[in-house]
Amino acid sequence: AQSVTQLGSHVSVSEGALVLLRCNYSSSVPPYLFWYVQYPNQGLQLLLKYTTGATLVKGINGFEAEFKKSETSFHLTKPSAHMSDAAEYFCAVFTGTASKLTFGTGTRLQVTL
Amino acid sequence: DTAVSQTPKYLVTQMGNDKSIKCEQNLGHDTMYWYKQDSKKFLKIMFSYNNKELIINETVPNRFSPKSPDKAHLNLHINSLELGDSAVYFCASSQAGQANTEAFFGQGTRLTVV
Numbered sequence: 001a002q003s004v005t006q007l008g009s010h011v012s013v014s015e016g017a018l019v020l021l022r023c024n025y026s027s028s029v030p031p032y033l034f035w036y037v038q039y040p041n042q043g044l045q046l047l048l049k050y051t052t053g054a055t056l057v058k059g060i061n062g063f064e065a066e067f068k069k070s071e072t073s074f075h076l077t078k079p080s081a082h083m084s085d086a087a088e089y090f091c092a093v094f095t096g097t098a099s100k101l102t103f104g105t106g107t108r109l110q111v112t113l
Numbered sequence: 114d115t116a117v118s119q120t121p122k123y124l125v126t127q128m129g130n131d132k133s134i135k136c137e138q139n140l141g142h143d144t145m146y147w148y149k150q151d152s153k154k155f156l157k158i159m160f161s162y163n164n165k166e167l168i169i170n171e172t173v174p175n176r177f178s179p180k181s182p183d184k185a186h187l188n189l190h191i192n193s194l195e196l197g198d199s200a201v202y203f204c205a206s207s208q209a210g211q212a213n214t215e216a217f218f219g220q221g222t223r224l225t226v227v
Contacts (some may be wrong), residue, residue: 034215043218088154100169101216103156112162
């Protein structure tokens with residue numbers, strides 16, 4: 001079965017610092033991978049996705065992620081954090097055989113001055 | 114235009130009551146989902162419907178009964194509410210057969226059972 005593991009339930013960075021949120025996946029078939037963001041009291045919004053093709057994918061708000069098959073990873077990065085990036089971030093894998101998104105446990109990003 | 118809309122946004126009710134949450138999507142998608150997010154923010158799928166037919170039921174208690182009158186609507190009815198049902202429930206939709214199409218989520222319904 002497909003699954004994702006997010007390392008670190010809480011990450012704190014200073015404004016302007018690099019953001020790195022880790023996600024590792026487990027999949028018996030080529031995965032479709034997603035990062036979603038959830039702002040307080042909001043629904044989930046897609047940041048970026050990887051399906052096929054270029055392994056470095058760029059998303060909204062300056063975020064990007066790189067699919068590394070050899071490491072089974074899909075880490076999310078942003079060169080310079082902004083206060084407005086404070087939110088909960090979820091990595092997810094699409095399970096084609098069951099037609100569902102399976103989410104990681106989420107990482108709360110805190111941005112400090 | 115709201116792509117996936119849920120009502121109500123907040124729901125406070127007593128144990129033992131029956132309540133419903135409605136969901137509508139205007140994206141023309143044929144697949145809709147209900148997810149439950151617990152107090153630790155963990156998201157777990159409950160149900161998935163494709164063209165009004167149930168395709169996923171993730172061992173949810175039978176007190177939870179989804180109903181899809183058409184492919185644009187997926188409502189969730191909960192009987193005999195329990196304290197443990199308190200959570201945020203998210204509706205979502207996507208287009209089946211297009212795995213690279215993301216799921217679009219509603220704003221959530223925060224259910225509090227007292």
